[in-house]
Every structure is written in structure tokens, then in C-alpha cells.
Amino acid sequence: MAKDFYVKAIWDPEAGVWCSESNIIGLVLETATLGEFENLARHFAPELLTENLGIHGSVPVRFEAEGGFNVVVA
Template sequence: MVKRTFYVRALWDDDAKVFYSESDIKGLHIETSNIEEFEEIIFDSAIELIVANHISLPDLAETPLKNLIPAILWQRPSLAAVAA
């Protein structure tokens, strides 16, 4: 069965002053100074990485399309903690 739900979290590194990613999407590594850029990278590359790294050719051939569309769980972090 094809995994359909993935998560991405933005964690703040106070020493480096960057957001970095924690995710179960193989190949997704993000490090940015602002959350808007972080989100842009998610929306630009996450689906492609899921298709490339988590769905096999037999899965693509044998699984109905409605069962291949992944869900990415993303919740914007509280920026109050970053500002502190």
C-alpha cells in the first residue's frame, strides 16, 4: 500500500537564526531564515520528492489515482517563540 500522509515541521535554530525541516519525506531538507521561504520550498518540491522517493513504478501503474494523491501535514510554527 502506498503511504499517503506525510508531515513537515519547521524547527527554529536560535544559534543559526534559521528554520530547518523535520519531515518523513525522503530528500526534503529545508533551511531558511524566514517561514515564507520555508513554505515556498515545501509547495515547490514536496510532492515531487514524494513521487520520486516514496512511490514505485508498480504503485503508479497499479494504484488508482485517488489513492496516490498524498496529504502533507503542515502547520505554521508560532512565530512568538522565534521573536523571543
Template sequence: MAKRAFYVRAKWDPTSRVYYTDSDIVGLHVEASTIEELEAIVMEVAPELIVSNHLSADDLVNKPMRELVPAILFEKPLAKAS
């Protein structure tokens, strides 16, 4: 069975003053100036990256949709950016 849950952790880089992602979704590398912008970009591109990089053609043809739809667990930083 294909992996059903993926994590995305938002982290703050105080030197660059941007939020960035740490994730197990292959190809997901996002930076943004606000946490809201980061989350919006992640939720827009993550499903496409999962289909492209984590599911096989066989999965897409032969598995029921309920087995293909993943959970994307977005975790905001514990501390606010300063």
C-alpha cells in the same frame, strides 16, 4: 497502499538563526530565513520528492490518482523566532 500523509515540522535554530525542516519525506532538508520562505520551498519540492522517493513505478502505473495524491501536513513552530 502507498502512504497518504506526510508531515513537515518547521523548527527554529537560534544559533544559525534559520528555520529548518523535520520531516518523514525522504530527501526533504530545507533551511530558510523566514517561515514563509520555508513553507513556499517545502510546498514546491515536497510533491516531487514524494513521487521520486515514496511511490513505486507500479504505483504510478496501476493505482488511481485519488490513491496517489498525498496530504502534506505543514506544522509551524509554536514560538516565534527571537
């Protein structure tokens, strides 16, 4: 049975960090940059999928980032 895995980076403007939402058990991330977030997700996802679900081989993981910002309009 194939399962669709995802990792979502959500910007927390109050804390100034990217936080994770994911259906990969145990994958909890909080980073200052989106690049660092993606690197850590790529590093830890395979380990967690193997340890928690016994999955091996190539596994597609959908990656999303959600954030926003305010602009000052003159």
C-alpha cells in the same frame, strides 16, 4: 497503503533559520523566513514523493512550525 506525511519547521535561534524535520525522504530545508520554508516545502515535496516512493496525485501533508522567542519584561 496510505501514509501520513509531515513537514515541520523548527526555529534555530542560534543560526537564525528555520530547519526542517520531515518523513518525506530527501526533504531537507533551511531558510531565513517561515514563508520561504513553506514555499520550498510545497515545491519539493511532490517531486520527492514521486521520485522516492512513486506516489502520484493529491497527497495530504501536515505542516507545523515550532519556535519561540524571549521577551524583556520591565
